[in-house]
Amino acid sequence: MSEKNRATPLLDELEKGPWPSFVKEIKKESERPMVRDLLGLLERSYEEHIGHWKHGGLVGVMGYGGGVIGRYSDLPEEFPEIAEFHTYRVNQPSAWFYTSDALRTLCDIWDRHGSGLTNMHGSTGDIIFLGSKTEALEPCFADLTEAGFDLGGSGSDVRTPSCCVGPARCEWACYDTLEACYDITQTYQDELHRPAFPYKYKFKFAGCPNDCVASIARSDMSVIGTWKDNIQIDQEQVREYAAGGTDIEAEICEMCPTGCITWNGEQLVIDNSECVKCMHCINVMPRALKPGKERGATILIGAKAPIIGGALLSSVFVPFLEMEPPYEDLKELAEAIWDFWGEYGKNRERVGEFIQRVGLGNFLEEIGLDPVPEMVAHPRTNPYIFFDEELEEDEDE
């Protein structure tokens, strides 16, 4: 059946309309037998309202416990070309910078070994190669490593870290996100390729609280740039914004979440002790305002973004950390967390859920971090708080 294009009336519907269409893109490659069977199988799923893929346990190449998502079709006789249709996660460069030559190299490798279909990029950040037969895995991996690429993470391991564009193109970056992402990726190669955790562990690096990689919503360890001192103000530029029609009172002062900005028509004054680094004022007047000079990052722990329910945002663990190579404090914290969660976490329990289960107090004690007010995510809702332990400790001293 894979000799000619079959009719796909339901998929064709997805080509209509002004928006981009994955069906249109896939059809461009429909001279390939794998792609024709893929379209056929997908049409079948739309007809029957059920998926036809199963996992099958396969996870990687020799020595690796992640990087390949094994996929098999449950209709191998009808769609033989895609009976095996595995996905590769290939570790992307920091902030997704490529030379056109690197892109051609990747595409050539994938033309030789797989369906030719890619997803640039997957949600975690990797380069995604869609559709490989089992026999092609090792040769494709050999070509990738030859070209300087490696597989990313999957399963219960450190997932491929990712970062925002940071100082490469963005003046708000409070630390070098690309460098930090690269360093952590290299340091934790073992944890990335050899799954040893209860579940996945994601690092994401954002240069400032705008958090362009959405680290707070989906990473177990969010590293978000921030500053300790005062927002830098160019008063001349503020006056220019005002002259240019920006209503400073309404658009800046009244929208500051902590109400810590005043404007008298001449001078903008910020009470920095009340600033929560939301970035609003800076985003509205980028020529006039800049993050302070004493820069670093806030480390937040415990987000997860599941498909069905139970989303969690990460919450503050270390309010301010200097972000200079070799990032010893960050690594020490990550390793302390892995040690405790690794030993006591249940299968498929993310670190955020683990903290909810064991309690933040116990968690902090185990990883050796002192509680600080910034860790309080919201006012308490549980009146049962017991201070006995602390009282006893005091008596002992």
Place this chain on the structure above:
Amino acid sequence: MSQPTVEEVADAMYDLVKATHGKKNLKAMDLTKAMIEKFGDDAVDKKLCKLAIRQLIDSGRCIYSYFGGSFITLPPDEDSGG
């Protein structure tokens, strides 16, 4: 008990994976805990177990598999059940 070598721990891990094959899937931490139990926490630690797992996988005696989480199992050709 004297300190076992990486190979000895890897062998013991392999025996455990083989013994539980088809009955219970083991994660890296399950193997680690079992080895600390077996040899004693003064003889083996997490670090040694990590090296032993590496040995186990790199030698091809065991592979990583995914069943809603990452497990260490026998390679498919030794899968007697098929």
